[in-house]
Amino acid sequence: MNADRNFEDRLDSLRKGAKHGGAVTGRGVDISGGPIPRLPGYYGEAVVKPPVWTWEIPLYFFLGGASGMAPLIAVAALLVRQIELARGALWIMAAGALLSPVLLIMDLGRPMLFLNMLRVFKHRSPMSVGAWILSAFSSFAVPACLIFELYLRDAFAPSIATLVLILCGLLCFGAALFGLGLATYTGVLLGATAIPAWFLHRTLLPIHFGTAGLGCAAAILELLGFQTRPLFVLGMLAAIVEALLWIWLEIDKHGAADRALHRGGSGWLIRAGEILSGPLSIIFRLTNLVPLAAISFLLGALCSRFGWIAAGRVSGRDPEAVFASQR
Amino acid sequence: MIGEGIQSTNQRRHSFVEDRVEVGFFTDPTVCIGCKACEVACKEWNDVPDDGYTWTGNSYDNTGHLGASTWRHVLFVEQDQQKGKQVVGTHSLGKDGDDDPFRWIFLSDVCKHCENAGCLEACPTGSIVRTEVGSVLVQNDVCNGCGYCVVSCPFGVIDRRPEPLPDAGGAFKCTFCYDRQKSGLTPACAKVCPTESIVFGRLDDVRALARKRVETLRASGYDDAQIYDPTETSVGGIHALFLLLGEAEAYGLPPKPEIPTIYLKSSWSAAAVAALGAVLAVGAAFAFFA
Numbered sequence: 001m002n003a004d005r006n007f008e009d010r011l012d013s014l015r016k017g018a019k020h021g022g023a024v025t026g027r028g029v030d031i032s033g034g035p036i037p038r039l040p041g042y043y044g045e046a047v048v049k050p051p052v053w054t055w056e057i058p059l060y061f062f063l064g065g066a067s068g069m070a071p072l073i074a075v076a077a078l079l080v081r082q083i084e085l086a087r088g089a090l091w092i093m094a095a096g097a098l099l100s101p102v103l104l105i106m107d108l109g110r111p112m113l114f115l116n117m118l119r120v121f122k123h124r125s126p127m128s129v130g131a132w133i134l135s136a137f138s139s140f141a142v143p144a145c146l147i148f149e150l151y152l153r154d155a156f157a158p159s160i161a162t163l164v165l166i167l168c169g170l171l172c173f174g175a176a177l178f179g180l181g182l183a184t185y186t187g188v189l190l191g192a193t194a195i196p197a198w199f200l201h202r203t204l205l206p207i208h209f210g211t212a213g214l215g216c217a218a219a220i221l222e223l224l225g226f227q228t229r230p231l232f233v234l235g236m237l238a239a240i241v242e243a244l245l246w247i248w249l250e251i252d253k254h255g256a257a258d259r260a261l262h263r264g265g266s267g268w269l270i271r272a273g274e275i276l277s278g279p280l281s282i283i284f285r286l287t288n289l290v291p292l293a294a295i296s297f298l299l300g301a302l303c304s305r306f307g308w309i310a311a312g313r314v315s316g317r318d319p320e321a322v323f324a325s326q327r
Numbered sequence: 328m329i330g331e332g333i334q335s336t337n338q339r340r341h342s343f344v345e346d347r348v349e350v351g352f353f354t355d356p357t358v359c360i361g362c363k364a365c366e367v368a369c370k371e372w373n374d375v376p377d378d379g380y381t382w383t384g385n386s387y388d389n390t391g392h393l394g395a396s397t398w399r400h401v402l403f404v405e406q407d408q409q410k411g412k413q414v415v416g417t418h419s420l421g422k423d424g425d426d427d428p429f430r431w432i433f434l435s436d437v438c439k440h441c442e443n444a445g446c447l448e449a450c451p452t453g454s455i456v457r458t459e460v461g462s463v464l465v466q467n468d469v470c471n472g473c474g475y476c477v478v479s480c481p482f483g484v485i486d487r488r489p490e491p492l493p494d495a496g497g498a499f500k501c502t503f504c505y506d507r508q509k510s511g512l513t514p515a516c517a518k519v520c521p522t523e524s525i526v527f528g529r530l531d532d533v534r535a536l537a538r539k540r541v542e543t544l545r546a547s548g549y550d551d552a553q554i555y556d557p558t559e560t561s562v563g564g565i566h567a568l569f570l571l572l573g574e575a576e577a578y579g580l581p582p583k584p585e586i587p588t589i590y591l592k593s594s595w596s597a598a599a600v601a602a603l604g605a606v607l608a609v610g611a612a613f614a615f616f617a
């Protein structure tokens with residue numbers, strides 16, 4: 001039998017390793033007093049379960065963040081009569097409002113049952129609150145964008161045009177309100193879990209995700225050609241806050257409990273994200289390379305979202321992280 | 328109890344669901360023989376699929392951990408410590424005839440059915456509910472597999488199947504054999520346990536039994552015997568009590584489990600600060616720089 005052959009080979013290699021080095025590597029026979037260093041907890045098995053989410057969720061965090069903060073910029077732009085800027089922001093908002101649910105549904109174990117999220121509202125479940133925020137956001141955002149576009153193309157009779165504009169303004173206001181929730185609730189979603197690397201930074205996460213969302217919305221608009229001073233200021237502010245958050249994360253270390261944020265692939269992904277959207281983006285802005293600053297910020301925000309999910313996976317598999325967080 | 332025959336709480340029919348009596352498990356490793364009959368009975372009764380044919384190399388445990396397709400899991404803990412007033416003989420693992428103490432402990436792990444359950448609070452569909460007997464149940468036809476309960480369980484019990492089963496939800500865990508209990512039967516694992524290491528009964532009775540057992544064991548030299556029932560944390564106690572010899576960590580159990588909802592207040596406050604900051608930043612940017 002092939003399998004038996006493999007086991008015999010493994011046993012041989014264990015014996016050889018033990019004889020020559022006094023220790024063997026990898027999985028093998030875990031005997032008390034044996035040659036293998038004992039793993040923490042129960043044979044190093046995970047104490048909590050790592051997240052099952054795949055690439056759709058961090059991408060959704062990124063898109064939801066940018067599109068959630070876009071209507072806020074649109075409302076401000078409308079108030080100062082920058083119609084084209086508002087139009088761009090509303091398109092970003094609508095695109096995100098349409099794509100976000102798709103990504104979320106793709107990740108569900110049973111995608112057909114997305115609507116089950118809307119059969120109850122549970123204020124103590126960030127997933128439930130988030131599902132409702134996203135639904136409300138999308139139902140405000142898509143009509144708002146459509147109506148505004150039709151209004152700009154003079155599709156409405158002059159007698160009702162003002163009324164339509166007021167309705168559109170209200171829809172934008174609603175989208176901006178729920179958009180603020182959409183861009184920040186994802187931080188709470190990760191913060192209120194049993195994963196040590198996440199819940200230890202439950203106050204940093206919503207601020208980080210919200211700031212990244214605002215910066216991304218401004219950056220996308222800048223890349224679309226709206227290189228205006230308010231957007232520059234917003235981009236700069238977001239980059240400064242991101243740089244400060246990076247410093248906060250580097251200072252607020254919890255040893256073994258949150259080492260997934262500082263070590264290995266997940267640690268470097270988060271660090272790369274913070275450097276790209278923080279210091280590097282500031283430098284590009286100071287040297288007047290606005291498109292580069294925008295790209296750098298967007299890349300950083302994307303890296304960081306994937307980094308936080310990856311860190312959750314590493315942290316969830318690490319029994320020592322759980323024990324350390326409870327001591 | 329052993330010797331009571333069909334009058335034992337593990338064997339006799341009951342009406343706990345009808346009477347809305349809180350029930351519980353008490354799992355005692357000191358009488359467990361590691362036969363894994365509970366794992367098998369659970370799989371058979373609940374029609375749970377295989378959890379992968381992998382070899383862990385961890386003692387005699389190739390199950391590994393609880394998960395979507397493992398609702399009972401017998402742990403095989405090996406420690407270089409003495410078990411009670413155990414006499415260490417020639418079969419010890421000591422070098423050159425030294426009598427190194429060594430103990431081998433079996434414990435059947437299961438969903439804790441928390442008083443304040445992280446999975447239940449996190450579930451956005453209302454699929455996870457509290458039953459009449461105080462257990463926590465996933466309604467498979469409602470679950471849409473969002474996976475949030477997976478990261479919300481402080482004990483790492485519930486998990487999502489990689490591929491959803493036809494007509495069944497994404498997330499799975501121990502049901503406390505709610506279907507059996509509704510018909511007056513005891514859970515399959517308790518029913519089949521040959522040494523009554525798993526005891527099923529009223530939660531109060533089971534708690535009292537656990538306390539008595541710890542006293543007995545301590546009196547016979549098992550100094551590190553303790554009950555695992557985190558009542559002092561936000562979990563607020565569990566419905567599946569365990570007797571442990573030594574630290575909880577060695578069993579892969581969190582020493583101080585907390586329900587993640589306690590983090591909501593600080594996290595939502597931070598979200599509010601972020602939202603307010605965004606409004607102020609956008610307002611300022613367009614008011615002063617437009």
